[in-house]
Amino acid sequence: MKKDDDEHPNKKDFVDILLQLQKNGMLDFELSHDNLKAILVMFVGGSDTTSTTLEWAMVELIRNPSIMKRAQEEVRRVVGNKLKIDVNDINQMDYLKCILKESLRLHPPVPLSAPRETLESLKFGGYDIPPKTRVFVNVWAIQRDPKLWDRPDEFIPERFKDSPIDFIVQNFEFIPFGGGRRGCPGLTFGIAVVEYVLANLLCWFDWRLPTINAQGEDLDMIEVNALTAFRKNPLYLVPILHSS
Numbered sequence: 001m002k003k004d005d006d007e008h009p010n011k012k013d014f015v016d017i018l019l020q021l022q023k024n025g026m027l028d029f030e031l032s033h034d035n036l037k038a039i040l041v042m043f044v045g046g047s048d049t050t051s052t053t054l055e056w057a058m059v060e061l062i063r064n065p066s067i068m069k070r071a072q073e074e075v076r077r078v079v080g081n082k083l084k085i086d087v088n089d090i091n092q093m094d095y096l097k098c099i100l101k102e103s104l105r106l107h108p109p110v111p112l113s114a115p116r117e118t119l120e121s122l123k124f125g126g127y128d129i130p131p132k133t134r135v136f137v138n139v140w141a142i143q144r145d146p147k148l149w150d151r152p153d154e155f156i157p158e159r160f161k162d163s164p165i166d167f168i169v170q171n172f173e174f175i176p177f178g179g180g181r182r183g184c185p186g187l188t189f190g191i192a193v194v195e196y197v198l199a200n201l202l203c204w205f206d207w208r209l210p211t212i213n214a215q216g217e218d219l220d221m222i223e224v225n226a227l228t229a230f231r232k233n234p235l236y237l238v239p240i241l242h243s244s
Helices: 013-022 033-064 065-080 094-106 185-202
Strands: 122-125 127-129 205-208 237-239
Touching: 013 033, 033 094, 033 185, 033 205, 065 094, 065 185, 094 185, 094 205, 185 205
Parallel strands: none
Antiparallel strands: 122 127, 205 237
């Protein structure tokens, strides 16, 4: 969840309000901490990650106009004269899928995995890890590791063309949704939602920055450290209805 108490000390988010209702006994039913944790998981795992992924994808496309143009050409070619995009259309948008993967590689919405706890003592990477140690996986660092990726800090969707690397983890170099039995259960739904929304944004609109003659490459890339890695300064774009 986004938190900006320092800038807006009187601003409350949804969870703050729920905690207040729980504390004051203003509900007709009991609101347990388990209920609150479930609500938080729904927000972080559902809405926050989706909106953050879409925002970063649009940031990268604005910063790379040739990539955006190629993606728009693909989407519009597949859709043709139809009035809306359907699932079968998305399955034909290979370059769009590469763009989403590359955006998630550079900007995983959850840069640190959910915590795990060791059950017994073990050795890993030359370190002795005692039992009951809380462990996080640095997804962001793995997906920008120069030992695993060529030109790791550059936005290159083509790296995923004809590549076996997918969201279903094989070698753990690409884990925006985690992996194994503890991987994100909403992976399929989340990807479907983002692909559909992104395809619509690219199909029906052209995009520019609000300031005339502003260049996408000048956009700042400052992230906020939170449960989800959203932009410090929200992205503002001007949509221009596309005329075929």
